[in-house]
Amino acid sequence: MTKFIQELVNGLTQGGLYALVALGYSMVYGVLKLLNFAHGDLYMVGAFIGYFVLQWFGGPTALAIPVPFVILAMFLAAGGGVGALGVAIERFAYRPLRDAPRIAPLITALGVSFLLENTVLLLFGASYRDYNTSAFIPYSTEIRIGGVNIWLVQIMVIVLSVVLMFGLQQLVVRTQLGRQMRAVATDREAAEMLGINVDYTISATFFLGSALAGIAGVMAGLAFNEIYQLMGFILGLKAFTAAVVGGIGSIPGAMLGGFLIGIAEAFITGYISSTFTNLIVFGILIVFMILRPTGLLGRVQLQKV
């Protein structure tokens, strides 16, 4: 039972990150029908921004202000910075290709991904950077459930992921911007004819999705310590898998898919073998693509012919 709970917590922690990144995939796919393969790298940039904010406040062993304020500053800087970067990428890399065949922005997205990775490599070097979280949030800050010690950072990641996802869902359902986003996602041309500022709406979508990825990057740094320029690549693919499993374009689907993939990974590693983890996870992707391409909560889209 102890192992079960431990693996569940591990899966929820990782799954929360997958879900946040999957949301960005899903939102962008929703409005542009584009798989933004640079999205995982935005998560990486967020982790680096958080790291440098941490250093700016004195580093993990000598923080100049209380820890909660530092963490808040890291989230705000990463969310804002990466959100702005996402808007810039959309403006300069994707918008000129908005009416091009869909393969063009897809390839561009891969190019942007490599650009971000190598820019970070060039600017900050190849060395791994260490958040060293336990220096300012000790492992002793934990709660004990069923014989398992759960570190405060893991709890924070899980809770904050759920809160952010719930908040995004409310924004999409209840606000003017959310209605505009749904309208653009449903029919961009019709939305434009109804007076919706499509460019603004798409930019706002990129900002929100990218900001969530940036915040997820900081969470990853806090929970897993080590960050480097390629950290977003495999996570991006896993998040994409989560988005597909949940139903790409669906916000609750991305959440569900993220947690499912995270938990599946943890239990495969814990109860079968780590050797099979990626095999099974990407096998799930293929199975869903074949048997249920709309995912668990996605809807079949009608196509005009």
Place this chain on the structure above:
Amino acid sequence: MKVRISLAAMALTALVAAGCGSSNTTTASSSTTKAASSGGSAQGKCAVSIGIEAPLTGQVAVLGQEQLAFAKLAVQADNQANGTDITLVQGDTQLMPAQATTVTQQFISNSKIVGVVGPAGSQEVEAVGPLFGRAGLAFISGSATNPTLTSSGKNATFFRTVSRDDVQGPEDANFIVTHLHPKALMIVDDQEVYSTGLVSAMTPVFQKAGIKIDHESVSQKVTDFSSLVAKVTPQTTVVVLPWQVAANAQQFGKNLAEQHKNATIVGTDGTYSPSAFTTAGSYVSSFGPDITAIPADASIVTAAKAAFPKFGTFGPPIYAATHVLDEAIASACKSGQPSRSSVLSAVKATDESSSILGQPIKFDSKGDMENAKWFLFKIDKTGKYNLVTGS
């Protein structure tokens, strides 16, 4: 149906990208660095090039950049000492055999290149060895340790300045058995030839000692090991990590601490990094020595700290390899413009009484360094690496 097909196409693109981008980033670039400002005759005598194949970008770029820095230092020092005008041509392999093959073909077609340092990984040497052999181009790796690279006879022009897995692996395993006395242990490979080779070399020793083995496998790209650590039982007192990424070993140590588990980590080669892997009580075995503890290397250490402050044990063997090539070129120069064959002959005849590695360098008929050493360090509470044994 259209949605299904297009989404499937995009997913396929993603998977292809995953495959080709395991250490994705740039394509193989070959930029030329003139690593010496002095030396070289006015007539251009001995104005030749050495290629360096290293993972300059990608997952283990930190190791490749260290290797490049040390190769530059060696070329610079040797140009000054020998009056040669050797330049270094860089090739980024990203630790990928396919990428290494492309770079190798570029090097072979560059007639100025008379010898090559690298590549870093055993899997890469496997891929490029026959190509170099056909071109008669000597190549010396400072980190490829798989025994078959020399024992198979496929790589006629291959040399290395490090020990082999079949020396290091069993020695590491014997140390674990006789000094750490585990009843059960976990050994985790990182799904690369280097790592699985060491696991194969260690496992028989553990089996012979009757130790219960949990063999796991995890990608180098994984940065959270909490699920694996959850499998570490109270009886599992040792975790062996033959990995190439030190930061991953550090994270494994943190995951152990997070779950209040007391297993001792034993890492190898790539995990040697006093800046990145500092988990107290852990052991690290390495094919390279700590050159900061070798008095004769003081001037190189000073230069290396300026060029690559956080160097570990991947740079010095490359310095040694580059130095061997530099000396071979200088030797070949004495009888005219050096050619690939004359440099290859000179490399085979290498007989250095001392080196940066604190030992003589001489190759046997297969290209292995004679009496190559390995080193075992223990990390103390301050993160300092203390030599436990070297053989």
